[in-house]
Amino acid sequence: GEDVEQSLFLSVREGDSSVINCTYTDSSSTYLYWYKQEPGAGLQLLTYIFSNMDMKQDQRLTVLLNKKDKHLSLRIADTQTGDSAIYFCAESYGGYQKVTFGTGTKLQVIP
Amino acid sequence: DAGVTQSPTHLIKTRGQQVTLRCSPKSGHDTVSWYQQALGQGPQFIFQYYEEEERQRGNFPDRFSGHQFPNYSSELNVNALLLGDSALYLCASLGTSANEQFFGPGTRLTVL
Numbered sequence A: 001g002e003d004v005e006q007s008l009f010l011s012v013r014e015g016d017s018s019v020i021n022c023t024y025t026d027s028s029s030t031y032l033y034w035y036k037q038e039p040g041a042g043l044q045l046l047t048y049i050f051s052n053m054d055m056k057q058d059q060r061l062t063v064l065l066n067k068k069d070k071h072l073s074l075r076i077a078d079t080q081t082g083d084s085a086i087y088f089c090a091e092s093y094g095g096y097q098k099v100t101f102g103t104g105t106k107l108q109v110i111p
Numbered sequence B: 001d002a003g004v005t006q007s008p009t010h011l012i013k014t015r016g017q018q019v020t021l022r023c024s025p026k027s028g029h030d031t032v033s034w035y036q037q038a039l040g041q042g043p044q045f046i047f048q049y050y051e052e053e054e055r056q057r058g059n060f061p062d063r064f065s066g067h068q069f070p071n072y073s074s075e076l077n078v079n080a081l082l083l084g085d086s087a088l089y090l091c092a093s094l095g096t097s098a099n100e101q102f103f104g105p106g107t108r109l110t111v112l
Helices: none
Strands: A004-006 A009-013 A018-024 A031-037 A043-050 A055-058 A061-066 A071-076 A085-092 A105-110 B005-007 B010-013 B019-024 B031-037 B044-050 B053-057 B064-068 B074-078 B087-094 B107-111
Touching: A004 A085, A009 A018, A018 A085, A018 A105, A031 A061, A031 A071, A043 A055, A043 A061, A043 A071, A071 A085, B005 B087, B010 B019, B019 B087, B019 B107, B031 B074, B044 B064, B074 B087
Parallel strands: A009 A105, B010 B107
Antiparallel strands: A004 A018, A018 A071, A031 A043, A031 A085, A055 A061, A061 A071, A085 A105, B005 B019, B019 B074, B031 B044, B031 B087, B044 B053, B064 B074, B087 B107
8 A cells, every 4th residue: 555654853953954754665656756835835846756766856955766665865955944844755656646645754944 | 827726714614514615726737636634644635636527536435525617626525524624625736747736725624
């Protein structure tokens, strides 16, 4: 079945790098996503990676995928206070298939 | 482009009542998905509508139903509300680039 797990909380100092980790169980997943949710807001898609890729970089964001271990990570370089939010890892078979979300990691950035 | 819009923003109901939530997708998007996000949890897929029909459904009871209109907007209906239905209900729309879902701000439903 589908299951996505994340650690609940991460605290970093402003300017440091943040690494948020995620494990998933469904090896059929084609797309893996990272979403950001700020308090009282909906979900913002940050980036996604296809399952046939190992890495994707987009400005301060780097996504690493270890398909063998079903492990996904999101690295945020030079973390800013505006990065404080809940980050959700998610997976889907792709296209118009449903997206399965993890429970979210709350990132706290200390000035 | 207004993006995905949802109404109302907040709603308070009592147990046993019925509720209707509304969603307008992003311009040019024809597919709408609904998710329930309980406090402290990730969103859970309820169902997806395309061409006015339910295309996929998650593990939710029949009390949850929906509709899609010719203009692609959608409604989520929940009957016989339970306390456990209290959550943030999110609508997401997809267009031809199906890799990306765009989420609305959600409707916060409180059941007393």
